[in-house]
Amino acid sequence: MSLPTFKRGIHPKENKSLTSESAIEDFKPSGEFVYPMSQHIGAPCSPVVKKGDRVLVGQKIGDTEAFVSAPILSSVSGTVKDITTRMTISGGIEQCVIVESDGEFENGTTLVPRGDFKSLPPADCVKIVREAGIVGAGGATFPTHVKLSPPPDKKIRWIIVNGVECEPFLNCDNRLMREEPEPIIGGLEICMHVFPEAEGVIAVEDNKPEAIARIGREVSERGCKARVMPHRVKYPQGAEKMLIYTVTKQEIPPGALPAEVGCLVMNVRTLYHIWHAVTDGIPVTERIVSVTGDVIANPKNIRAPLGTSVRAMIDAAGGFTGDPVKILAGGPMMGISMRSIDVPIVKGTSGILALSANAARSFTETNCIRCGRCVSSCPMGLQPSLLDRVVRLREYAEFEAAGGMNCIECGCCSYICPARRYITQSCRDGKAGVMAARKKSA
Numbered sequence: 001m002s003l004p005t006f007k008r009g010i011h012p013k014e015n016k017s018l019t020s021e022s023a024i025e026d027f028k029p030s031g032e033f034v035y036p037m038s039q040h041i042g043a044p045c046s047p048v049v050k051k052g053d054r055v056l057v058g059q060k061i062g063d064t065e066a067f068v069s070a071p072i073l074s075s076v077s078g079t080v081k082d083i084t085t086r087m088t089i090s091g092g093i094e095q096c097v098i099v100e101s102d103g104e105f106e107n108g109t110t111l112v113p114r115g116d117f118k119s120l121p122p123a124d125c126v127k128i129v130r131e132a133g134i135v136g137a138g139g140a141t142f143p144t145h146v147k148l149s150p151p152p153d154k155k156i157r158w159i160i161v162n163g164v165e166c167e168p169f170l171n172c173d174n175r176l177m178r179e180e181p182e183p184i185i186g187g188l189e190i191c192m193h194v195f196p197e198a199e200g201v202i203a204v205e206d207n208k209p210e211a212i213a214r215i216g217r218e219v220s221e222r223g224c225k226a227r228v229m230p231h232r233v234k235y236p237q238g239a240e241k242m243l244i245y246t247v248t249k250q251e252i253p254p255g256a257l258p259a260e261v262g263c264l265v266m267n268v269r270t271l272y273h274i275w276h277a278v279t280d281g282i283p284v285t286e287r288i289v290s291v292t293g294d295v296i297a298n299p300k301n302i303r304a305p306l307g308t309s310v311r312a313m314i315d316a317a318g319g320f321t322g323d324p325v326k327i328l329a330g331g332p333m334m335g336i337s338m339r340s341i342d343v344p345i346v347k348g349t350s351g352i353l354a355l356s357a358n359a360a361r362s363f364t365e366t367n368c369i370r371c372g373r374c375v376s377s378c379p380m381g382l383q384p385s386l387l388d389r390v391v392r393l394r395e396y397a398e399f400e401a402a403g404g405m406n407c408i409e410c411g412c413c414s415y416i417c418p419a420r421r422y423i424t425q426s427c428r429d430g431k432a433g434v435m436a437a438r439k440k441s442a
């Protein structure tokens with residue numbers, strides 16, 4: 001029987017074997033740690049410390065009153081060296097708190113370990129999630145306490161656990177499922193405590209048999225009322241909309257959130273953080289990153305404090321074996337090309353990918369030959385060649401009318417295009433053009 005999946009999509013080369021068998025390694029560097037005040041979707045935080053202050057691990061260093069946001073916590077103990085603007089991993093310039101570590105990693109969180117979550121009111125669990133600074137760890141970085149607070153008229157019927165990790169090269173979620181399934185299923189149980197009528201479905205791509213087995217064993221040993229659902233290997237299976245379609249056969253209306261169709265989608269690592277925050281009082285101060293690519297000496301999965309520099313992460317993986325022509329934050333499909341490696345890892349950093357000229361497949365664009373391959377691969381059912389054309393003519397109203405704002409920037413169209421058109425980039429530009437026009441008219 002064929003496994004469930006979504007409509008259209010592509011099959012890029014997986015390249016997972018570079019790090020799939022590399023157990024998670026802990027890395028605790030010394031020196032300077034940089035914390036951008038915006039590591040999430042929503043309002044940026046403002047620093048709540050000043051230059052010269054001593055800070056501890058888990059201590060809040062940035063916060064805001066805004067609901068759609070999440071606090072920033074120090075990942076080391078040490079002294080606030082500066083509060084200034086710095087380049088971030090996405091290439092933007094943002095306000096950052098810079099801490100010089102004392103190398104002691106002295107704990108200073110105000111979160112209290114609660115032990116058995118079943119005695120806690122659901123609203124208290126949500127408050128703890130907010131105070132722990134938890135955001136979607138799959139890369140979307142949507143604040144998790146907001147996800148756990150849908151409008152009262154939206155009934156959550158499915159909690160879908162995202163263990164798909166369809167992005168080539170990356171293995172941080174795969175390794176976490178294989179090595180530490182307990183907090184993942186524990187985090188799911190906390191979400192099911194918040195939404196007791198919801199069904200738990202754990203989605204994992206079929207190319208991760210060990211993860212499916214470990215997660216399945218944990219579910220049955222704990223008596224968790226959830227089911228593991230292997231998915232067919234196809235990109236972008238891990239995108240929220242594709243996942244919801246595969247599990248429930250529902251499509252989310254344009255511009256709506258998953259709660260509109262009764263769904264809550266949680267990445268495995270987000271659940272891991274929820275469990276540790278609620279039961280152990282541990283906030284988000286570190287993350288697992290796959291440091292990989294054909295010019296990395298020892299590709300591996302590294303667990304490091306947030307704020308660690310990308311350069312230090314690459315050094316921890318043995319450095320470069322050749323000249324990288326491209327270094328990406330994330331995977332090759334949805335990753336962002338980095339302008340510098342002297343930038344910090346943040347809550348949404350899942351991978352650092354360094355590629356040689358041979359592996360990066362840099363090509364020159366040619367004219368569209370109207371082959372239609374981009375149309376038949378687009379998981380959102382768009383006409384990428386049309387979107388590309390109207391954006392290059394700066395016809396943003398046409399871009400919007402053709403559904404361009406629904407583009408999820410998955411990169412399928414650019415990958416499949418024989419003319420090597422930069423279609424995904426056009427879609428990004430088109431969305432920015434529409435937003436600018438909306439702002440102007442407002």
Ligand code: SF4
Pocket residue numbers: 377378379380381382383384387406407408409410411412413414423424427
């Ligand atoms: S148009 Fe957008 S959603 Fe469609 S394939 Fe291209 S990047 Fe993906």
Ligand code: SF4
Pocket residue numbers: 367368369370371372373374375384385388416417418419420421423
């Ligand atoms: S895949 Fe490329 S060449 Fe083919 S129709 Fe789309 S944009 Fe044109």
